[in-house]
Amino acid sequence: MNSELHHLPASSFLRHRSVSFLSYSQTTTIPEQDLRDSMTENIPQFHVALRGDAILVNPRFNKGTAFTIAERKAFGLTARLPSRVNTLDEQCKRAYIQLQMRETPITKNSFLQSLKEQNWVLYYSLVARHLSELVPIIYTPTEAEAISNYSHLFRRSEGMYLTFVNQDSMEEDFLEQTKGRSIDLIVCSDAEAILGIGDQGVGGIGISAAKSVIYTLIGGMDPSRTLSVTLDVGTDNKNLLNDDQYVGWPHKRVRGEEYDKFVDDFVQLVRKYFPNSLLHFEDFGVTNAQRLLQRYRTTHSVFNDDIQGTGAVTLACIMSAIGVTKSKLSAQRFIIFGVGSAGMGIAHQLRDAIVSIEGVSESAANELFYLIDKDGLITHSLASTTSVRDEILRFVRPDAEWKDAGRDEEGKVRLLEVVKRVRPTVLIGCSTCGGAFTEEVVKTMAAGCERPIILPLSNPSALVEVDPRDANEWTEGKALLATGSPFPPAKMPSGKDYAIAECNNALIYPGLGFGAILARSRRMTDTMIIAGARRLASLSPARSDPDNALLPDFSDAPRVNFEVGVAVAEQAIEEGSAGVEWRKEEVREQAAKKVWKPIYGEYVFDEQGER
């Protein structure tokens, strides 16, 4: 296995220079035999109505040099292509060599973006063959850099851009792109809180598209049945507003009733035309994310990845960690540092699991949590003097508990003081504050418990609350670690490598979505999500050896997400949320049939066929 470090160029979003700007990727090649096997079985057949240039510029049907001689004749391509017919294997090898000629992650990202626009089978097949190496290029962390430079890198549009000023024609515009299509999955973002890099305006299409790609790559979703959307309601990012290259709507962000009406118009179109679809919300601002999820989740299959996906993967990670420490969830003391969408999604998911799995009362479970945000520990008095969201109120700490606590010059109780007094067993970062888990914080935590569970989850890499290799060293290898972005392994005192699990929602949301769509579930219920998280935890490498990573490696993500999808669909059937008539025992076979694979189909020209 090769491993390499890439230097990310420092760009405007890298605010925290106290931590390194490294992104990490490794090469694991899927055995080619697996791909070849899948090519010889069940080759799909398509009736296609496109000829000549029209089929070559259509990424769904284009095969480039892999068109057979017969297809070249039938589709008017004989003189449009060089004579040699290539296999998909040969095309992948060529594309991989071309990719290696690009030196930086961002130029590789652009190359792959362009390949995706040309030929889906080749793109997905190439990335699938080099999954661990290329996911960090097309997704976190490199996609953050692509999004922050969206207007400057812009070459070709993708997905659906719904702009506030065009609200009156939204239905017409929506149908223009979707009429006649069967769509299972819609990923949308309003781009107010992209990863940890904030408001990115129209560049939000980049996260919708990247999340859709992961659904296909890891969740087996047919890309022709997915739709990526950006809701361009303006931006409050001054750099974008002052940039004459900005390609989005150059206007301050629309808020309040007008915003709600715009989002509602969109959601109602989804419900009207694709009532069985899954609607995935990504990277909405903290004042809207939870609110919109609650508003729509009872009437449609709606999923917020930052809240529910992050909650689920973190629950799985912590279940795996307490398997190592031979403890239970309700015996932990949790500090959550940064209580925005992700932090509160995690708090709720952990709390609900403690209640449902370990039978603890909700109020007792709430008391296991200590929430810290910009103003320090959230106590009753802080909550009453600052505007704290309702969902936080159940977790605030009584003032009496903190009357003797050390405070900073502003009178706030900071992370170190909370660690000293609480002796947490679990410390989770979702703060976007790179380097916040200092050596003193980590060492103090390690002095208070045998195996501290430390999850610095902020993305991209430069915003991680602590570099896991530092946390490993400061705790002499005792910390159980996972991060949101990929990091290279740390060294145990024994000299052995300790693989840093990637606790990123991409390790679970493709399976959650796949399972919900497979079962044609009208809702994504909490119980379906918990079933997915438990299945993921059961697949943790740390179960067989405590020195292994807390979560499966990304190279194993397709298999793992298939299992998650099966668990979710089984749960949907068991609880009556499913829209299919199958028995639980049939789910696995049905799931296997539904998985989309990057292999070329056989084409027949047909005037009435697909286009």
Ligand SMILES: NC(=O)c1ccc[n+]([C@@H]2O[C@H](COP(=O)([O-])OP(=O)(O)OC[C@H]3O[C@@H](n4cnc5c(N)ncnc54)[C@H](O)[C@@H]3O)[C@@H](O)[C@H]2O)c1
């Ligand atoms: N690993 C994953 O799967 C995953 C999933 C979702 C989000 N994230 C990451 O988590 C981070 C937060 O994402 P989000 O969607 O919750 O954003 P958000 O804007 O909703 O929340 C960020 C929170 O951190 C708080 N914060 C900011 N500076 C702080 C400081 N100095 N000290 C304490 N709190 C501080 C903010 O006030 C806010 O409450 C991002 O970096 C994002 O990339 C990771």
Ligand SMILES: O=C(O)C[C@H](O)C(=O)O
């Ligand atoms: O996009 C990711 O890598 C995970 C998460 O959804 C985030 O916002 O950071």
Ligand SMILES: [Mn+2]
């Ligand atoms: Mn996100």
